[in-house]
Amino acid sequence: MERTLKKTVSLRQMKLLLEFLEKNRNLALGRLRSKEGRALSKKLWAECADILNVENVGSSFRTGREWAKFYTDYKARLNNKVRAMKNNETTAATGAEIELTTLETRLCNILGYNIKDLLTAKANPLSTTREMKKESSRSLRPKKARRRKSSTTSDSSINSAKETLERIEESRIEVDKLKAEGLFKIAESIAQMSEAQNRIAASMENLGAGVWQLIQRFSCQEGKPWGNR
Template identity: 30%
Template structure:
Protein backbone atom coordinates (compact mmCIF):
# COMPACT_ATOMS: atom_id res chain seq x y z
CA UNK A 1 0.00 0.00 0.00
CA UNK A 2 1.20 3.50 -0.81
CA UNK A 3 2.44 5.78 1.92
CA UNK A 4 -0.24 8.24 0.84
CA UNK A 5 -3.00 5.83 1.86
CA UNK A 6 -6.65 6.73 2.08
CA UNK A 7 -6.75 5.86 5.75
CA UNK A 8 -4.05 8.35 6.76
CA UNK A 9 -4.88 11.73 8.25
CA UNK A 10 -5.01 14.75 5.88
CA UNK A 11 -2.05 17.11 6.14
CA UNK A 12 -2.42 20.66 7.42
CA UNK A 13 -1.82 21.99 3.89
CA UNK A 14 -4.68 19.86 2.56
CA UNK A 15 -7.10 21.04 5.26
CA UNK A 16 -6.20 24.68 4.66
CA UNK A 17 -6.64 24.18 0.92
CA UNK A 18 -10.13 22.75 1.47
CA UNK A 19 -11.15 25.63 3.74
CA UNK A 20 -9.78 28.20 1.29
CA UNK A 21 -11.64 26.56 -1.61
CA UNK A 22 -14.86 26.46 0.39
CA UNK A 23 -14.45 30.14 1.27
CA UNK A 24 -14.49 30.86 -2.47
CA UNK A 25 -17.53 28.59 -2.96
CA UNK A 26 -19.74 29.07 0.12
CA UNK A 27 -22.78 27.50 -1.53
CA UNK A 28 -20.81 24.27 -1.93
CA UNK A 29 -19.52 24.51 1.62
CA UNK A 30 -23.05 24.84 3.05
CA UNK A 31 -24.61 22.22 0.77
CA UNK A 32 -26.86 24.79 -0.93
CA UNK A 33 -26.28 23.65 -4.52
CA UNK A 34 -29.53 21.79 -5.12
CA UNK A 35 -31.66 20.96 -8.10
CA UNK A 36 -30.38 19.60 -11.39
CA UNK A 37 -28.10 22.54 -12.19
CA UNK A 38 -26.91 22.76 -8.61
CA UNK A 39 -26.00 19.10 -8.52
CA UNK A 40 -24.00 19.40 -11.75
CA UNK A 41 -22.18 22.45 -10.43
CA UNK A 42 -21.52 20.68 -7.14
CA UNK A 43 -20.00 17.68 -8.92
CA UNK A 44 -17.70 19.89 -10.98
CA UNK A 45 -16.52 21.82 -7.93
CA UNK A 46 -15.90 18.67 -5.89
CA UNK A 47 -13.98 17.22 -8.81
CA UNK A 48 -11.80 20.34 -8.97
CA UNK A 49 -11.22 20.34 -5.22
CA UNK A 50 -10.29 16.65 -5.22
CA UNK A 51 -7.65 17.26 -7.89
CA UNK A 52 -6.25 20.20 -5.95
CA UNK A 53 -6.08 18.46 -2.58
CA UNK A 54 -4.64 15.23 -3.99
CA UNK A 55 -1.83 17.26 -5.56
CA UNK A 56 -0.73 18.52 -2.14
CA UNK A 57 1.48 16.56 0.25
CA UNK A 58 -0.74 14.19 2.19
CA UNK A 59 -3.04 11.22 1.53
CA UNK A 60 -4.61 10.70 -1.90
CA UNK A 61 -8.34 10.10 -1.52
CA UNK A 62 -11.28 9.62 -3.90
CA UNK A 63 -13.86 12.37 -4.12
CA UNK A 64 -16.28 10.42 -1.87
CA UNK A 65 -13.78 10.49 0.94
CA UNK A 66 -13.15 14.25 0.70
CA UNK A 67 -16.89 14.97 0.67
CA UNK A 68 -17.33 12.89 3.80
CA UNK A 69 -14.31 14.51 5.41
CA UNK A 70 -15.76 17.99 4.91
CA UNK A 71 -19.14 16.99 6.31
CA UNK A 72 -17.50 15.32 9.32
CA UNK A 73 -15.22 18.30 9.88
CA UNK A 74 -18.14 20.74 10.01
CA UNK A 75 -20.07 18.41 12.28
CA UNK A 76 -17.09 18.10 14.60
CA UNK A 77 -16.67 21.87 14.85
CA UNK A 78 -20.40 22.36 15.40
CA UNK A 79 -20.47 19.69 18.14
CA UNK A 80 -17.52 21.25 19.95
CA UNK A 81 -19.20 24.64 20.05
CA UNK A 82 -22.57 23.23 21.08
CA UNK A 83 -20.99 21.16 23.84
CA UNK A 84 -19.81 24.34 25.61
CA UNK A 85 -23.04 26.24 25.25
CA UNK A 86 -22.41 27.74 21.83
CA UNK A 87 -19.15 29.55 22.65
CA UNK A 88 -16.83 29.42 19.59
CA UNK A 89 -13.94 30.75 21.69
CA UNK A 90 -13.57 27.23 23.04
CA UNK A 91 -12.14 26.15 19.69
CA UNK A 92 -8.36 25.75 20.02
CA UNK A 93 -7.51 25.49 16.33
CA UNK A 94 -7.46 28.50 14.01
CA UNK A 95 -8.67 26.22 11.22
CA UNK A 96 -11.76 25.21 13.21
CA UNK A 97 -12.39 28.83 14.21
CA UNK A 98 -12.29 29.82 10.56
CA UNK A 99 -14.70 27.03 9.62
CA UNK A 100 -17.08 28.21 12.33
CA UNK A 101 -16.87 31.89 11.39
CA UNK A 102 -17.24 31.29 7.65
CA UNK A 103 -19.76 28.46 7.44
CA UNK A 104 -21.43 27.67 10.75
CA UNK A 105 -21.89 30.87 12.77
CA UNK A 106 -24.75 32.09 10.56
CA UNK A 107 -25.87 28.73 9.21
CA UNK A 108 -29.58 28.37 9.89
CA UNK A 109 -29.23 24.62 9.47
CA UNK A 110 -26.58 24.23 12.15
CA UNK A 111 -28.99 22.36 14.37
CA UNK A 112 -29.17 19.48 11.90
CA UNK A 113 -27.34 16.37 12.92
CA UNK A 114 -24.57 14.58 11.06
CA UNK A 115 -26.85 11.93 9.55
CA UNK A 116 -29.10 14.52 7.91
CA UNK A 117 -26.21 16.38 6.33
CA UNK A 118 -24.50 13.19 5.15
CA UNK A 119 -27.79 11.95 3.71
CA UNK A 120 -28.16 15.10 1.63
CA UNK A 121 -24.61 14.78 0.34
CA UNK A 122 -25.16 11.13 -0.58
CA UNK A 123 -28.16 12.06 -2.71
CA UNK A 124 -26.41 14.87 -4.56
CA UNK A 125 -22.76 14.29 -5.38
CA UNK A 126 -21.45 11.30 -3.47
CA UNK A 127 -21.56 9.06 -6.54
CA UNK A 128 -18.36 10.23 -8.19
CA UNK A 129 -18.61 7.51 -10.86
CA UNK A 130 -21.39 9.48 -12.53
CA UNK A 131 -19.01 12.32 -13.40
CA UNK A 132 -17.95 12.44 -17.02
CA UNK A 133 -14.34 13.55 -16.55
CA UNK A 134 -13.71 13.54 -20.28
CA UNK A 135 -16.18 16.40 -20.77
CA UNK A 136 -14.66 18.54 -18.06
CA UNK A 137 -12.12 21.17 -18.97
CA UNK A 138 -8.76 20.26 -17.44
CA UNK A 139 -7.37 22.77 -15.04
CA UNK A 140 -3.74 23.08 -13.97
CA UNK A 141 -3.24 21.79 -10.46
CA UNK A 142 -0.93 24.14 -8.60
CA UNK A 143 0.14 24.40 -5.01
CA UNK A 144 -2.84 25.98 -3.26
CA UNK A 145 -1.95 29.24 -1.55
CA UNK A 146 -3.37 29.58 1.90
CA UNK A 147 -3.36 32.28 4.50
CA UNK A 148 -0.59 32.25 7.10
CA UNK A 149 -1.39 30.18 10.14
CA UNK A 150 -1.59 32.28 13.26
CA UNK A 151 -1.65 29.39 15.71
CA UNK A 152 1.94 28.71 16.90
CA UNK A 153 1.47 24.95 17.04
CA UNK A 154 0.04 24.73 13.53
CA UNK A 155 2.71 27.07 12.20
CA UNK A 156 5.40 24.95 13.83
CA UNK A 157 3.97 21.79 12.27
CA UNK A 158 3.99 23.43 8.84
CA UNK A 159 7.55 24.65 9.29
CA UNK A 160 8.74 21.24 10.50
CA UNK A 161 7.07 19.57 7.53
CA UNK A 162 8.89 21.89 5.12
CA UNK A 163 12.14 21.36 7.02
CA UNK A 164 11.81 17.60 6.77
CA UNK A 165 11.19 17.88 3.02
CA UNK A 166 14.23 20.14 2.60
CA UNK A 167 16.43 17.78 4.63
CA UNK A 168 15.19 14.80 2.63
CA UNK A 169 16.03 16.58 -0.64
CA UNK A 170 19.44 17.54 0.72
CA UNK A 171 20.18 13.99 1.83
CA UNK A 172 19.17 12.69 -1.60
CA UNK A 173 21.44 15.24 -3.30
CA UNK A 174 24.36 14.30 -1.01
CA UNK A 175 23.81 10.62 -1.74
CA UNK A 176 23.88 11.30 -5.47
CA UNK A 177 27.03 13.40 -5.04
CA UNK A 178 28.69 10.60 -3.06
CA UNK A 179 27.81 8.08 -5.75
CA UNK A 180 29.18 10.37 -8.47
CA UNK A 181 32.41 10.86 -6.46
CA UNK A 182 32.79 7.09 -6.09
CA UNK A 183 32.30 6.55 -9.82
CA UNK A 184 34.81 9.32 -10.57
CA UNK A 185 37.33 7.79 -8.15
CA UNK A 186 36.98 4.38 -9.76
CA UNK A 187 37.42 5.91 -13.20
CA UNK A 188 40.59 7.74 -12.06
CA UNK A 189 41.93 4.50 -10.61
CA UNK A 190 41.35 2.69 -13.89
CA UNK A 191 43.03 5.56 -15.76
CA UNK A 192 46.04 5.35 -13.44
CA UNK A 193 46.31 1.59 -14.06
CA UNK A 194 46.12 2.16 -17.81
CA UNK A 195 48.82 4.86 -17.60
CA UNK A 196 51.07 2.49 -15.63
CA UNK A 197 50.62 -0.26 -18.22
CA UNK A 198 51.34 2.20 -21.00
CA UNK A 199 54.54 3.35 -19.26
CA UNK A 200 55.72 -0.26 -18.89
CA UNK A 201 54.98 -0.92 -22.55
CA UNK A 202 56.96 2.15 -23.60
CA UNK A 203 59.85 1.04 -21.37
CA UNK A 204 59.87 -2.40 -22.98
CA UNK A 205 59.73 -0.81 -26.44
CA UNK A 206 62.67 1.46 -25.59
CA UNK A 207 64.67 -1.54 -24.38
CA UNK A 208 63.88 -3.35 -27.63
CA UNK A 209 65.04 -0.41 -29.73
CA UNK A 210 68.22 -0.21 -27.62
CA UNK A 211 68.91 -3.89 -28.23
CA UNK A 212 68.32 -3.46 -31.95
CA UNK A 213 70.70 -0.49 -31.97
CA UNK A 214 73.44 -2.48 -30.21
CA UNK A 215 73.02 -5.41 -32.61
CA UNK A 216 73.18 -3.06 -35.60
CA UNK A 217 76.42 -1.56 -34.24
CA UNK A 218 77.92 -5.01 -33.84
CA UNK A 219 76.97 -5.94 -37.42
CA UNK A 220 78.54 -2.73 -38.67
CA UNK A 221 81.75 -3.44 -36.76
CA UNK A 222 81.85 -6.98 -38.13
CA UNK A 223 81.46 -5.68 -41.70
CA UNK A 224 84.31 -3.26 -41.18
CA UNK A 225 86.52 -6.05 -39.89
CA UNK A 226 85.66 -8.21 -42.90
CA UNK A 227 86.42 -5.33 -45.26
CA UNK A 228 89.78 -4.69 -43.61
CA UNK A 229 90.68 -8.38 -43.78
CA UNK A 230 89.83 -8.55 -47.47
CA UNK A 231 91.94 -5.50 -48.17
CA UNK A 232 94.93 -6.98 -46.36
CA UNK A 233 94.58 -10.19 -48.32
CA UNK A 234 94.69 -8.32 -51.64
CA UNK A 235 97.58 -6.19 -50.47
CA UNK A 236 99.84 -9.19 -49.60
CA UNK A 237 99.02 -11.34 -52.62
CA UNK A 238 101.87 -11.71 -55.27
CA UNK A 239 101.46 -9.71 -58.51
Protein backbone atom coordinates (compact mmCIF):
# COMPACT_ATOMS: atom_id res chain seq x y z
CA MET A 1 0.00 0.00 0.00
CA GLU A 2 1.39 3.36 -1.02
CA ARG A 3 1.54 5.76 1.87
CA THR A 4 0.18 9.23 1.26
CA LEU A 5 1.49 12.31 3.04
CA LYS A 6 -1.99 13.73 3.50
CA LYS A 7 -3.24 13.87 7.07
CA THR A 8 -6.90 14.64 6.36
CA VAL A 9 -9.21 12.16 8.05
CA SER A 10 -12.15 11.22 5.85
CA LEU A 11 -15.74 10.85 7.01
CA ARG A 12 -15.52 7.13 6.29
CA GLN A 13 -12.44 6.80 8.48
CA MET A 14 -14.18 8.68 11.32
CA LYS A 15 -17.17 6.34 11.12
CA LEU A 16 -14.91 3.28 11.14
CA LEU A 17 -12.96 4.71 14.09
CA LEU A 18 -16.16 5.23 16.12
CA GLU A 19 -17.39 1.74 15.23
CA PHE A 20 -14.11 0.32 16.51
CA LEU A 21 -14.33 2.34 19.74
CA GLU A 22 -17.93 1.23 20.29
CA LYS A 23 -16.69 -2.36 20.22
CA ASN A 24 -13.72 -1.54 22.49
CA ARG A 25 -15.15 0.85 25.10
CA ASN A 26 -12.31 0.31 27.57
CA LEU A 27 -9.94 1.59 24.91
CA ALA A 28 -12.20 4.59 24.22
CA LEU A 29 -12.48 5.41 27.93
CA GLY A 30 -8.73 5.11 28.54
CA ARG A 31 -9.03 2.27 31.05
CA LEU A 32 -6.19 0.13 29.69
CA ARG A 33 -3.45 1.55 31.93
CA SER A 34 -1.88 -1.52 33.54
CA LYS A 35 1.13 -3.25 32.01
CA GLU A 36 -1.11 -5.81 30.35
CA GLY A 37 -3.61 -3.08 29.49
CA ARG A 38 -0.99 -0.99 27.69
CA ALA A 39 0.07 -4.01 25.66
CA LEU A 40 -3.57 -4.67 24.75
CA SER A 41 -4.07 -0.99 23.90
CA LYS A 42 -1.09 -1.07 21.52
CA LYS A 43 -2.44 -4.20 19.86
CA LEU A 44 -5.95 -2.74 19.47
CA TRP A 45 -4.67 0.50 17.96
CA ALA A 46 -2.60 -1.51 15.48
CA GLU A 47 -5.76 -3.39 14.49
CA CYS A 48 -7.65 -0.12 14.23
CA ALA A 49 -4.93 1.34 11.99
CA ASP A 50 -5.20 -1.65 9.65
CA ILE A 51 -8.94 -1.01 9.32
CA LEU A 52 -8.69 2.76 8.84
CA ASN A 53 -5.70 2.74 6.50
CA VAL A 54 -7.62 0.65 3.97
CA GLU A 55 -9.66 3.83 3.39
CA ASN A 56 -6.59 6.03 2.90
CA VAL A 57 -7.20 6.94 -0.75
CA GLY A 58 -7.01 10.75 -0.73
CA SER A 59 -7.10 10.77 3.08
CA SER A 60 -5.00 9.90 6.11
CA PHE A 61 -2.56 7.00 6.50
CA ARG A 62 -1.33 6.66 10.11
CA THR A 63 0.29 4.13 12.38
CA GLY A 64 -1.57 2.75 15.37
CA ARG A 65 0.25 5.21 17.63
CA GLU A 66 -0.67 8.13 15.36
CA TRP A 67 -4.32 7.12 15.31
CA ALA A 68 -4.27 6.91 19.11
CA LYS A 69 -2.85 10.45 19.21
CA PHE A 70 -5.50 11.66 16.77
CA TYR A 71 -8.26 10.16 18.94
CA THR A 72 -6.81 11.70 22.13
CA ASP A 73 -6.76 15.16 20.51
CA TYR A 74 -10.25 14.72 19.06
CA LYS A 75 -11.64 13.63 22.44
CA ALA A 76 -9.95 16.61 24.16
CA ARG A 77 -11.60 19.02 21.70
CA LEU A 78 -14.95 17.34 22.30
CA ASN A 79 -14.52 17.65 26.09
CA ASN A 80 -13.84 21.38 25.71
CA LYS A 81 -16.94 21.72 23.55
CA VAL A 82 -19.08 19.82 26.03
CA ARG A 83 -17.77 21.98 28.86
CA ALA A 84 -18.64 25.13 26.90
CA MET A 85 -22.14 23.81 26.24
CA LYS A 86 -22.58 23.05 29.94
CA ASN A 87 -21.68 26.67 30.69
CA ASN A 88 -24.06 27.89 27.96
CA GLU A 89 -21.22 29.60 26.11
CA THR A 90 -21.27 30.68 22.44
CA THR A 91 -18.67 30.55 19.69
CA ALA A 92 -16.04 33.28 19.97
CA ALA A 93 -16.11 34.10 16.26
CA THR A 94 -19.85 34.47 15.56
CA GLY A 95 -21.52 34.27 18.95
CA ALA A 96 -23.66 31.40 17.72
CA GLU A 97 -24.75 28.55 19.93
CA ILE A 98 -22.33 25.64 20.19
CA GLU A 99 -23.75 22.47 18.72
CA LEU A 100 -22.52 18.89 18.45
CA THR A 101 -22.07 17.18 15.11
CA THR A 102 -23.46 13.71 14.48
CA LEU A 103 -20.02 12.17 14.97
CA GLU A 104 -19.45 14.15 18.19
CA THR A 105 -22.84 13.05 19.51
CA ARG A 106 -21.92 9.46 18.75
CA LEU A 107 -18.64 9.78 20.63
CA CYS A 108 -20.50 11.37 23.58
CA ASN A 109 -22.63 8.25 23.76
CA ILE A 110 -19.49 6.08 23.72
CA LEU A 111 -17.94 8.14 26.54
CA GLY A 112 -21.18 8.06 28.54
CA TYR A 113 -22.01 11.78 28.44
CA ASN A 114 -25.67 12.63 29.01
CA ILE A 115 -26.80 14.42 25.83
CA LYS A 116 -30.13 15.31 27.42
CA ASP A 117 -28.34 17.35 30.12
CA LEU A 118 -26.41 19.23 27.43
CA LEU A 119 -29.61 20.19 25.62
CA THR A 120 -31.20 21.25 28.92
CA ALA A 121 -28.20 23.47 29.70
CA LYS A 122 -28.52 25.16 26.27
CA ALA A 123 -32.21 25.86 26.87
CA ASN A 124 -31.58 27.41 30.31
CA PRO A 125 -29.75 30.79 30.15
CA LEU A 126 -29.26 30.76 33.94
CA SER A 127 -26.97 27.75 33.68
CA THR A 128 -23.94 30.06 33.72
CA THR A 129 -24.33 30.73 37.43
CA ARG A 130 -21.58 29.56 39.73
CA GLU A 131 -23.66 26.70 41.10
CA MET A 132 -24.53 25.44 37.64
CA LYS A 133 -20.88 25.67 36.59
CA LYS A 134 -19.87 23.49 39.53
CA GLU A 135 -22.59 21.01 38.69
CA SER A 136 -21.62 20.96 35.02
CA SER A 137 -17.99 20.32 35.92
CA ARG A 138 -19.02 17.33 38.02
CA SER A 139 -21.36 16.12 35.28
CA LEU A 140 -18.54 15.93 32.77
CA ARG A 141 -17.52 12.63 34.26
CA PRO A 142 -19.40 9.88 32.36
CA LYS A 143 -22.37 8.72 34.44
CA LYS A 144 -22.65 5.46 32.58
CA ALA A 145 -19.03 4.72 33.31
CA ARG A 146 -19.63 5.10 37.07
CA ARG A 147 -22.65 2.83 36.94
CA ARG A 148 -20.71 0.39 34.88
CA LYS A 149 -17.93 0.37 37.47
CA SER A 150 -20.44 -0.46 40.23
CA SER A 151 -22.01 -3.08 38.02
CA THR A 152 -18.57 -4.48 37.24
CA THR A 153 -17.80 -4.77 40.97
CA SER A 154 -21.09 -6.56 41.57
CA ASP A 155 -20.54 -8.85 38.59
CA SER A 156 -17.02 -9.57 39.83
CA SER A 157 -18.37 -10.63 43.25
CA ILE A 158 -21.00 -12.85 41.62
CA ASN A 159 -18.43 -14.40 39.28
CA SER A 160 -16.08 -15.00 42.22
CA ALA A 161 -18.86 -16.76 44.15
CA LYS A 162 -19.72 -18.84 41.10
CA GLU A 163 -16.09 -19.81 40.63
CA THR A 164 -15.88 -20.86 44.31
CA LEU A 165 -19.01 -23.01 44.00
CA GLU A 166 -17.68 -24.52 40.78
CA ARG A 167 -14.38 -25.39 42.49
CA ILE A 168 -16.27 -26.99 45.41
CA GLU A 169 -18.42 -28.98 43.00
CA GLU A 170 -15.35 -30.08 41.05
CA SER A 171 -13.67 -31.18 44.29
CA ARG A 172 -16.78 -33.12 45.32
CA ILE A 173 -16.94 -34.84 41.94
CA GLU A 174 -13.24 -35.69 42.16
CA VAL A 175 -13.71 -37.18 45.66
CA ASP A 176 -16.68 -39.23 44.46
CA LYS A 177 -14.63 -40.38 41.50
CA LEU A 178 -11.75 -41.44 43.78
CA LYS A 179 -14.20 -43.27 46.06
CA ALA A 180 -15.72 -45.08 43.10
CA GLU A 181 -12.28 -46.00 41.79
CA GLY A 182 -11.28 -47.24 45.24
CA LEU A 183 -14.42 -49.42 45.58
CA PHE A 184 -13.89 -50.74 42.08
CA LYS A 185 -10.31 -51.69 42.90
CA ILE A 186 -11.43 -53.40 46.12
CA ALA A 187 -14.12 -55.35 44.24
CA GLU A 188 -11.57 -56.25 41.60
CA SER A 189 -9.13 -57.45 44.27
CA ILE A 190 -11.84 -59.57 45.92
CA ALA A 191 -12.73 -61.10 42.56
CA GLN A 192 -9.07 -61.86 41.90
CA MET A 193 -8.72 -63.45 45.35
CA SER A 194 -11.84 -65.54 44.77
CA GLU A 195 -10.54 -66.65 41.39
CA ALA A 196 -7.19 -67.54 42.96
CA GLN A 197 -8.94 -69.61 45.65
CA ASN A 198 -10.92 -71.41 42.97
CA ARG A 199 -7.72 -72.15 41.08
CA ILE A 200 -6.08 -73.45 44.29
CA ALA A 201 -9.11 -75.64 45.04
CA ALA A 202 -9.07 -76.99 41.51
CA SER A 203 -5.33 -77.66 41.78
CA MET A 204 -5.81 -79.45 45.11
CA GLU A 205 -8.57 -81.56 43.58
CA ASN A 206 -6.38 -82.43 40.62
CA LEU A 207 -3.51 -83.21 42.95
CA GLY A 208 -5.68 -85.52 45.06
CA ALA A 209 -6.89 -87.34 41.96
CA GLY A 210 -3.31 -87.72 40.78
CA VAL A 211 -2.21 -89.14 44.13
CA TRP A 212 -5.06 -91.62 44.15
CA GLN A 213 -4.16 -92.79 40.66
CA LEU A 214 -0.56 -93.31 41.75
CA ILE A 215 -1.71 -95.36 44.75
CA GLN A 216 -3.96 -97.50 42.56
CA ARG A 217 -1.15 -98.05 40.05
CA PHE A 218 1.28 -99.00 42.83
CA SER A 219 -1.25 -101.49 44.23
CA CYS A 220 -1.62 -103.17 40.89
CA GLN A 221 2.10 -103.59 40.59
CA GLU A 222 2.22 -105.33 43.99
CA GLY A 223 -0.55 -107.72 42.94
CA LYS A 224 -3.04 -106.70 45.55
CA PRO A 225 -5.53 -103.96 45.53
CA TRP A 226 -4.73 -101.23 47.98
CA GLY A 227 -7.95 -101.75 49.81
CA ASN A 228 -7.28 -105.50 50.58
CA ARG A 229 -4.04 -104.92 52.44
